[in-house]
Amino acid sequence: MARLLDVRALHAHYGATEVLHGLDFAVDEGAITTILGANGAGKTTTLRAVCGMVKTQGEIHFGGQRIDARATESIVRLGVAHVPDGRGTFVNLSVEENLRLGAYTRRGKAEIAADFDRIYGYFPLLKERRRQQAGTLSGGEQQMLAVSRALMLRPRLLLLDEPSFGLAPLIVQELFAILGDINRSEGMSMLLVEQNAALALKLAQQAYLLETGRVVIAGTAESIRNDEAIRRSYLGY
Ligand SMILES: Nc1ncnc2c1ncn2[C@@H]1O[C@H](COP(=O)(O)OP(=O)(O)OP(=O)(O)O)[C@@H](O)[C@H]1O
Ligand SMILES: [Mg+2]
Numbered sequence: 001m002a003r004l005l006d007v008r009a010l011h012a013h014y015g016a017t018e019v020l021h022g023l024d025f026a027v028d029e030g031a032i033t034t035i036l037g038a039n040g041a042g043k044t045t046t047l048r049a050v051c052g053m054v055k056t057q058g059e060i061h062f063g064g065q066r067i068d069a070r071a072t073e074s075i076v077r078l079g080v081a082h083v084p085d086g087r088g089t090f091v092n093l094s095v096e097e098n099l100r101l102g103a104y105t106r107r108g109k110a111e112i113a114a115d116f117d118r119i120y121g122y123f124p125l126l127k128e129r130r131r132q133q134a135g136t137l138s139g140g141e142q143q144m145l146a147v148s149r150a151l152m153l154r155p156r157l158l159l160l161d162e163p164s165f166g167l168a169p170l171i172v173q174e175l176f177a178i179l180g181d182i183n184r185s186e187g188m189s190m191l192l193v194e195q196n197a198a199l200a201l202k203l204a205q206q207a208y209l210l211e212t213g214r215v216v217i218a219g220t221a222e223s224i225r226n227d228e229a230i231r232r233s234y235l236g237y
Contacts (some may be wrong), residue, residue: 001028003061004157004189005050010058012042012049012213019045021213022058026206027157030187032179034200034221036235037210043193044085046210047159050191051075051082063156077105081155085162087146091135095126098134098145102152112152119148122178140171147175151182157189164196172196176203197235201225209234 005027012020020042027033037043048054050062052072060068067075076082089098099119103112120127123144129137134145143163150158160179164172180203182188194200201207201221209217209224217230224230231237 001031003027004029004063005033005191006059006061007050008059008061010046010049010056010060012045012054012056014045014054019213020049020056023208023210023213023215025208025215025218027189027191028206030183030189031206032183032190032192032204033206033208034192034194034204035208035210036194036197036200038195040212041210042213043210044161045213047082047084047161047191047193050159051080076153079153079156080159081150081153081157082159083146083150083161083163085165087142089134089137089142089145089149091133093134094131095134095137095145096130098149099126099152102149105153115152115154119151122151122182123148140167140175143167143171143175144178147179155188157191160190160192162193162195164194164199172199179203197231198237 003026007023007025010020010023011018035043035046045054049056050060052070052075056068059066062078062080099116106112125141126144126148134142137145163175176199183190192200192204201224204221207219207221207224208215
């Protein structure tokens, strides 16, 4: 399978402090990769590095192009959409207005209109609440809106930062089932950062475990899921 995202020897800094110490990882075209790790391991920083939001060294290739020196805006235009931690919806705008903003890099009114239908197909609840202010949605609905807004870009790669965070188990299951559905039906590649290892390993094909800015385990999700020693010592389930 061709690599869509290929990251080599990635270092990242906040000021003088280095927090990623040379990561290698990849996302195959049409596949889901997960990056697992405890609080502070560097998961959020890794996603921010891919989007050009932190200072990095090393190489980031996306769709065959070097993107590590590009500005965030240009990375977005190449087809990378980021669902940040804490969701980042515009709380004072309606559901519909949030979705419209998600399509800001695109032209073509008919296509954008079709995308509203596509997204409301995945998330019928958002259609019911399309005129409601985003800030008044439940946590689960807000996460669905954040994912939907990213989908409005029609990205080639969706970056997801702990989408399960703070949500009830049933809502998380529903959200992950929809992500799996989108991946299969649209062939959309995803890089999923999670602390919920059990769930992420079910959705993803490839997995990396981060510890204080280093990859300590890499392999297929299946091999890691089936390795009891890894599960016990690193994943806590
Ligand atoms: N803006 C910042 N300035 C300085 N240090 C930062 C900044 N953001 C993160 N860090 C540090 O970088 C390291 C990695 O943080 P990061 O947020 O990437 O971890 P994480 O794996 O996403 O953690 P969590 O699971 O808690 O979200 C931590 O030690 C953190 O304190
Ligand atoms: Mg984080």
